[in-house]
Amino acid sequence: MVNFFDGAFRKLLKVLLFLRIVSGVACAGDLGDLSGYSLSELESRREMIHEELDTLAKLSLRGGMGSVGFRSSFVKNANNPVRVQIDLEKKELIDQIVLVPTLWRDLTGDEVVPDAFPAGFRVLVGDASNKAGKLIGEFSRESGFKPGIYPLVIDFPEISASWVRIETTELNQLTEIRKYMLQLAEVLVFSGETNVALHKPVSCFPGFPDYVTSPFDPRFLVDESVPFSMDAAGDEGRHAYLSIIGDHPDLNIDLGAPLTFSRIRLHAVEQQNTVPQAYAGDLGIPRRFRVLGADSRDFSDARVLLDYAWETIYDIGPIMEWEIPETTCRYVKIKDVEPNPSIGVTMDISRIGFSEVELLDQGKNIAVGKAAWRGRKGRPSRPPKLLTDGYNAFGKILNLRIWMNQLARRHDLEVELGALEVALTAQHMRQAQILTWSRRVILTLLVSIAALFLVSRILQRKNETKIRHRIAANLHDELGANLHAIGMLGDLAKDSFDHREQLEDTMDRIRSLTERTGKAVRNCAHMIQTEGVCDDLVAEMRRDVDRLLCDLNHEMSIEGEEILSRLKRRTKIDLYLFYKECLVNIIRHSGATHVITKLVATPGLIALEVHDDGDGGVEEIPLSLARRTRLLGAKARISMPENGGTTVLLTLRLRRFGLLL
Structure with a gap:
């Protein structure tokens, strides 16, 4: 049974390994750039993002009144170009431009969205000698750009410029009236830590709208008034x-x-x-x-x-x-x-x-x-x-540049965090599904193991019953033969009543037969009561040879004891009883003085040969041996060599259809 459970759990481990491999294959291909990361790596990255977010400025929206920013004139469609240019009034060494969107609060909910921020645009810088300008950034819907509510930071190698221009390639609509235009809350142009665009002149093509009112004016594009409150991480605020x-x-x-x-x-x-x-x-x-x-x-x-x-x-x-x-x-x-x-x-x-x-x-x-x-x-x-x-x-x-960059960094981390949460949710769902299936597989295997255990126990009990029946049948045959012999010896004793020596010999034979019958009964009873009988087949056979042929010369040679030890118990007992019946027949009928036993076991065949020098004169297998041959599923034949005596040869195939019998 230990081997049975060991094999069952090995199969269980193989099933779980298969499910792990299948889950790994299933996880690939639907997580994008995160598909190559394990669950622990994703969770570690999420923790790192949360730790970094704790060090960054928070997105806090302004309240009350104030300037909103810049609005261009309306145009007919999204592809109509709009250009906005900031004149820095002198050459400045600049290395970063920040575009801050104008925000709109959705009246149907609490969502805040960018309002009329362009879906596609280019940013150029130049000076009086380079009116065409140099491209430092280009954004479009096709490249994956999507306007957000955070500042858009554009970094580039330091360059000398006296103007900055924004040229749209695709406009979005103004939320409240659904018309195409360009709207920005602020443009910051940094030279080191200084915003050199502060309060500088702003020009626009196709011109400023006629309805420009107080909250919307070109000068509000460069007044450093953004829709956020400066909310740094960590420290608590103070009173003013x-x-x-x-x-x-x-x-x-x-x-x-x-x-x-x-x-x-x-x-x-x-x-x-x-x-x-x-x-x-x-x-x-x-x-x-x-x-x-x-x-x-x-x-x-x-x-x-x-x-x-x-x-x-x-x-x-x-x-x-x-x-x-x-x-x-x-x-x-x-x-x-x-x-x-x-x-x-x-x-x-x-x-x-x-x-x-x-x-x-x-x-x-x-x-x-x-x-x-x-x-x-x-x-x-x-x-x-x-x-x-x-x-x-x-x-x-905070320094203005640091503040804008921290907000932009927060946006990047929150986008990554969203992708991580999606990936983690997908992996957790897969793990939950795999766990559910694993539980089902384990439960099925446990039920199967329990069922196999019960079936095995039933078959084992049934097999033990058959073995006991065979041992009992052997006892029945031996008792019947011995009792018949005792009866015949009793009749012979009556006829020898007037001949003392003949009578004593007959009585000794009756006594010997009675003792042998008692030993046979005790031996069979021991075999019936002991579940481990014949576990060592070779030892049992040697023991019976020494017991039954103690008055005869006998030789025994055995090859392949390791193979014999792996036989099923029922096969061992049937082979043992067949051999014992051969010895009993030799004692009873052959009158032999010398017995030779050869037992050879190979991985596919067992051959048992029992030869005696008696004169049994039997040409056919006795019924008792024939019955045991059938129980074994083997073949047996009797031969009488030219030099005399009788040989019984039993052959038993150990494998059938590749399976051990």
Whole structure:
């Protein structure tokens, strides 16, 4: 039974290996570029993506009011070309251009989509000597380009240019009215860390629309006003500085030493977390203000760096940046020249405040961490140092280029993550299916094994019963013959009653036959009760030869004992009983003095030859031997050699149709 279970489980392992190979073949071909990766590799890559996403700026949409961006005139169809050109006014070494889409919120749901972002376009750069320009990027639907809500970053080797042009090859429709046009929220052109397209002139072909209104204007294409809020990863946000109502102090910054800068960036007080917003995005921003620079703390040598007045809400935004002549100074002041009045309110409820003040030199903020103070005595509601702490309401303030690149990187990772999730889902579904089939196969095999075990036990019991019946039949034959012989000896004893010597001889023969009959009964009973009888066929045959032929000369030679040991138990017992019957017949009928036994076993045949020197005179196989020959499925014949005696030859084929019998 151990061999049986071992074979069954080997078959089970082969089936599972086959299913694994089939599943591997099935997984190939439908996962695209991910088909060559294992499940563990896909899961590892997904974990790496999640870890990197935790380090990137988040996509947070702006709230409230503000400029939307640039819109071209409507054209008849998608193939009508539209060109937009930004004049940098001088040659700049540029190496990156960022296109920011205008976003549209689907009114039927919460989905945000790019609105009228071109499906196909080219980006060229050039200067006055190269009006045709150099192509630095080309995108089309055929190449797999699909507009998204994230910034599109175009990197290229550093090149000198004085203008940037966008030429469309395929337009998309404006969502609200289903007409073809070009719409962009912002175009950023970077020279190192600096956006050199800020507030530069914009031209368009076939021209600007006649209906241009406040939220849509060519100048909003280069005002650095994007549809996102700067939301850096990791750090928590800080409060903005905001004066109390009616208080308009000057805001001062001490750089600690004379430093050079060429740009001023102000972050408005972020209050989009109120629903609805209490202000239209102009909280704390004076209607007109000046930025002064000085080398003395009392600003006695002050000079005006920026004088800005805004007319509509579209002129300001969450992040406002201005380019100024390169300046070197230690102290900087923001002076409220004209407070922001509240319409319909008689009392002054305006105030001044910003989330951060940045003074930029080659894209680097030199004001971060510097001292800041109010230019008026009194206890402020919030400390002025919030103006230079490097944080906004969401977290750490990023460089503009880094921010745009992190958003673009987030888009690439999220696209890859989506493909990974699809691949992982497909593999998990396949694994679940394989597991289901494996369970079914295992259950079927277990049921089959249990059924085979029961059938094997039944057949084994049936085989044991047949063996016992044969042993019992052998006992019956031997008892019958012995009892018949005892009866004949009894009759002979009566006839020898007057002859003492003859009578004693007859009685000795009766006693000997009685003892032999008792031994035969005990031997058969032992064979019936012992399941392991004849496990060692050769030992049993030698034991019977020594027992039955103890008064005769006998020789035994056996070849192929290893083959004999592998025979089925029933075959061993039938072969043993056949041989024992031969010995009994020799003892009873032949009068032999010498017996020779030869047993030869080969992988396909067993030959048993029993020769005696008696005068049995038997020309046909006795009925008892013929019956045992049939039970074995063998062939037997008797021959009488010329030199005398009798030879019984039994031949048994071990294989039939290639199977072991």
